[in-house]
Amino acid sequence: MAGKREGGAPPPAAAGDARPTLKTIAFMTGLGVTTVSRALKDAPDIGEDTKRRVQLIARQVGYRPNRAGVRLRTGKTNVISLVLNTDEQLMGFISDIISGVTEMLAPTPYHLVLTPYSSRSDPMDPVRYVVETRSADGIIISQTRPEDARVRYMSEHGFPFATHGRTETGIEHPWHDFDNVVFARLAVERLIARGRRRLALLAPSPALTYHRHMTAGFAEGVVEGGVTDIPFATAWVDQPIEEIRRQAARLLARQTPPDGIVCGSGSAAIALVNAIEESGLRLGRDVDVVTKQSTQLVRMFRRELLVVDEDFRLAGRELARAVLARIDGQAAEALQTLAVPTAVVGGEDEGAVAPTQARAALSS
Amino acid sequence: MAGKREGGAPPPAAAGDARPTLKTIAFMTGLGVTTVSRALKDAPDIGEDTKRRVQLIARQVGYRPNRAGVRLRTGKTNVISLVLNTDEQLMGFISDIISGVTEMLAPTPYHLVLTPYSSRSDPMDPVRYVVETRSADGIIISQTRPEDARVRYMSEHGFPFATHGRTETGIEHPWHDFDNVVFARLAVERLIARGRRRLALLAPSPALTYHRHMTAGFAEGVVEGGVTDIPFATAWVDQPIEEIRRQAARLLARQTPPDGIVCGSGSAAIALVNAIEESGLRLGRDVDVVTKQSTQLVRMFRRELLVVDEDFRLAGRELARAVLARIDGQAAEALQTLAVPTAVVGGEDEGAVAPTQARAALSS
């Protein structure tokens, strides 16, 4: 078994600083390059002690497979691409997702590549680029639309991906989403419980899937509670903060302004409150606002704000988990998770425990 | 004169969906692979019309060099690694830097890879990993320390990098920094102009280089203005927000509390204001706070806050520009930029124009 053998090749470079390759280990062990390769991946046709010997030496010399070599040979990139719009920054939003994703990727050989696009260009471009050049093994996208062309494209090309937000394409794909129907219902119920009767909703852009969820939940709550829906369809949470402030000011100057507002994002809520106070109204007395928050800072802004926590870090983790599983060949249907909010924090039950989110698996 | 020549190789794969390589173009043009390669990089020993012909076809078929091939052959990765600490998120901080970096990289062939580390592990690990495995052409790091081991390491290994923040290693390296000396001086001057006489500073952790800058600027201002320095060395802006609030509450409960505070970060300022208001004091009447802000949201939080804008997006752009130039072989000394704040916004000159930052080149 494995007698020492002087290979024909000369010692691969001096002991220098060149990092070890399979060839180096092959030379050190007196084995062939192929054997070393197979021994390192624990192939069944390599002797047990040979494997141990090779693995020991590999560890000793700090061998790490050359990514370019693997990639060229196998096509496997060990890269996840996070595609995101970099010109609108929804506060800590992006960084939390990134944290979650990297946390999940840390113990794997995967790297995270950021693939940005600007609103001025086609959101499809970065996706097409990654798929065409096969520069990643999987993609994560956000800001999904009901008929999302990117989802269709990746799906048709059999490219693994996960989305932050659902679609209505009819395509089964991995996603993670926050339950905005429940959020809006909880928010409306809480406002009603606090005696509010004229409610408005500051929703996301109608182009995005979750616009529908939030407006549906809001509408349900309003109907069941028998209160008035004050239309506020001129502003969306993804608009510039100044614009939101202007629109909110106009809303509050109407003859019948709302006395309760449901708001889809923390930063929008800050603009909202600014407008409220400039209109001479007082938050918590004249108007209540329920908003989503992804950081405790929103609540620090005004103690009177009623908040529902959305955990983007969790989203990042779930999305990473989903793409990896998808790359691994798991069924898309099993990779869909929904974060369901359970309570509104602030207001009367101030003493109550701050609840966080539950995680539920759905089969769409 | 490029006569048509039927090469020995068979048509490389069917017309299928395989993406074109040099071989594909070589077959189409009837040229050799080497010629095509050289023609695409505009080498001098290739005929003008051949070059045009090759480039035309390459564009037609949407040729893109295979990154793994190039990387394996040349060692060039076309990757910039952004090394960051992912468990403390200073608001939009990170995402703004990322936006700036990606903006700068967009027109280049470079990809951005995020290389995270947690506070629990050695900050040196990710840097060592990237350098050892040569998985990027350049590195960007932040949170520099006076004697930064990472800077020393990369410098010794001749690895291109740029840092967000300076060091006191004596090593000439590319950096971008915000002038915290000037910031603190401006802040103190403004507080004095508003009649404040007992000033405190909420600075960054003493481990970081810019702690020295900020405390130095603060001290200068205090001495020149002949006012009192109220020591507040128990809290740093990079502590958890709740901890800052606690420490600030204690500060304000002292026999001689400050009537003016200079704060090194927007989110810390929010905690500060919370503590101020809970102590029964009023911002702008009993105490003034000057803080850095990287997003307009801080100012929306309390109109009474006095702010100095710090543009992290600019920082991202500068850092990217610096690493790229460094990779390109430019001297480190020429790649050092300082963003100097020019004014404090808010308070009496409310009507004045909000100034942004100037960019100055320094030779350390």
Add this chain to the structure above:
DNA sequence: AAGTGGAACTGCAACGTTGCAGGTTCTTGT
């Protein structure tokens, strides 16, 4: 003694690219 079968190991080729060291024409000078 010849044949079979399995365990353990091997070299070759290829992924796409580029540096290198030639080639092959054609033009120019003598």
Add this chain to the structure above:
DNA sequence: ACAAGAACCTGCAACGTTGCAGTTCCACTT
């Protein structure tokens, strides 16, 4: 007419890895 040189183009080899198709050797069967 012929050497020298310019202008263009080319194979080959190698970067590090792995799939494939062997090869070697030994134990065991017939």
